[in-house]
């Protein structure tokens with residue numbers, strides 16, 4: 063079985079993954095969202111927008127992880143971080159579930175989305191293994207598995223309460 067730390071890491075990866083998908087699919091709203099967070103912390107709107115622009119240009123996912131999700135230690139999600147070094151592959155991985163959502167038959171949508179997320183996470187995992195050395199490969203596989211499971215649970219709960227996945 064997995065440790066509590068591994069489980070929490072998997073949840074963080076799912077959140078970061080969702081955040082990355084949001085950034086890829088709607089950069090402008092994510093930019094406004096971040097600026098609003100800084101306004102809430104006391105910056106005036108002009109400065110908040112400048113800070114949001116600069117931070118998102120520097121590393122959009124890192125900015126959202128830290129200031130929206132409260133994940134200050136993005137290093138605890140090393141596989142994702144290592145994978146995001148290869149921005150093109152990462153964008154492709156993040157886009158995959160979106161493409162599948164658009165193309166898959168609605169009856170089995172969740173199955174298709176989870177399957178494509180599995181492929182995307184496996185892709186990220188293999189990139190991470192390449193960047194971080196082969197020894198992390200077993201943990202990447204475990205984390206991929208539990209991330210997908212967590213996503214499945216999230217989707218299942220969403221469907222159950224009719225809030226959408």
Ligand SMILES: [Zn+2]
Pocket residue numbers: 081084092095126130
């Ligand atoms: Zn965000």
